[in-house]
Amino acid sequence: MKKWVLLTIGILVIGFVGYQYFSTKTKSQTASAQVRTANVQKGTLEVKISGSGTVQPVTSEDIKAKDNNNEIDEVLVTAGEEVKEGDELITFTDGSDPITATAAGIVTTIAVSAGERVTSGQVVAHVTNYKDLETVVQIDELDIPKIKKDQTVDIKINAFPDQTYTGKVTDIAEEGTSSNGVSTFDVTIHIGKPDNLKVGMSTEASILTASKKDALYVPLDAIHSSNNEKYVLVTSAADNSQSNGGTEQQMVKTGLANEDYVEITEGLKEGEVVQLPQLATGTSSNNTRGFIQGGGFGGGNMGGMGGFNRSGGRQGQFSGRTGN
Incomplete structure (x- = not known):
């Protein structure tokens, strides 16, 4: 008999505790459902x-020979050397006009050497300016009418998530690219101070349109x-x-x-x-x-009512500052 009394008391205690638990949970759920x-x-x-894109150099040019069958006297630069626009790169034995750098930057390749002869249009070197950078992002066709040259842009770099770069829209493609029935247009953005950035880094650009x-x-x-x-x-x-x-x-x-x-x-x-x-x-x-x-x-x-554009970019952002 004593065993049954204890068992009954135990069941009552468990039932009471369970009731309290579910009652509290129900009240919590009700509170969370309030308006x-x-x-x-x-x-x-x-x-x-x-829109998203990658870091690219503004200047990346092939240097080409203009004359035909000229013999190279001297190659004045090596790959990796920094040059200014107009610097002489290659001279010829006949004293004809030398080949010069068409833009400032780093000589990334030299494709000829002294004693060789060049043909008109032949690529003899390549120059890239790693200090002057831009990014090209893809913008949905529904949003492209809102994009104008010189609009301000905030740029996030995946490699530097805690830093924001700034830029301006410099070019908007006249032709789009269609994929799965959706067209996007390339928008070129010049990066103001591209410190620490490298060509090929991923970017996310937010273009201020209003x-x-x-x-x-x-x-x-x-x-x-x-x-x-x-x-x-x-x-x-x-x-x-x-x-x-x-x-x-x-x-x-x-x-x-x-x-x-x-x-x-x-x-x-x-x-x-x-x-x-x-x-x-x-x-x-x-x-x-x-x-x-x-x-x-x-x-x-x-x-x-707004929403994401079809290319996956966020269609606008509040960057509000409290009014007075």
């Missing part, structure tokens, strides 16, 4: 379009649509406890946007609180996928 909110923020909105100060913005998932109109759910000041009540529908007009944030051009004021959709249980409450400095990530116009 989220976000403040309407104000800052500088910078719209960027990104900038707007004092922009109001909210997370993209705060926007709802109905009958071709957009609205948000505004939470009253007395109901900031993230409960499900106390909201009203407010029609808004939108501007710049991407997959994270959208600009509000009409309908809201800075500091107002908007309701965000519920997160699934166990999902992080952090609704951002980028960084915020008084801003966040931003992108193309609101017509398509």
Whole structure:
């Protein structure tokens, strides 16, 4: 009999502990499913379009002979030697005009030697300038109309993840390359100070296509649509406890946007609180996928509500700075 009493007490204790555990877990899940909110923020909105590529030299030239059947008297440089534009490289026994460097850089190859004869158009040397670098990135055809010469570019190098280089757009290809029904265009970006960079390193370029100060913005998932109109759910000041009540529908007009944030051009004021959709249980409450400095990530116009472009680049970024 005593054994059965102890067994019964043990079962009751285990049941009680299990009840407490599942009750606590249920409460935690309920709390995590509460409606989220976000403040309407104000800052500088910078719209960027990104593309990937590699570091390349601006100057990489073959040096060619202009005369035919001239005999080389002397080769004045060796591979690896630095030259300036106009420096003599090769002289001829008949005293004709020497072959000179067409650009500054490093002589990477010498293909002839003294006593040989050259033919017109023959490559006799190659010069590469490793101090003047650029990157060529591929941009989706939907984004290429937004790219203009002299636009500012932030450049990340995979080999130096903690450093950002700057550059400017110098050329936009007139012809694209099509793959699987999607066309991309080469955009050439001159790198301002290419310290420590080497030809062939991988790059990720973010091209600044638009900038707007004092922009109001909210997370993209705060926007709802109905009958071709957009609205948000505004939470009253007395109901900031993230409960499900106390909201009203407010029609808004939108501007710049991407997959994270959208600009509000009409309908809201800075500091107002908007309701965000519920997160699934166990999902992080952090609704951002980028960084915020008084801003966040931003992108193309609101017509398509932003998103990734088809070439895999991020279609714009907020690089916001808190407005006064």
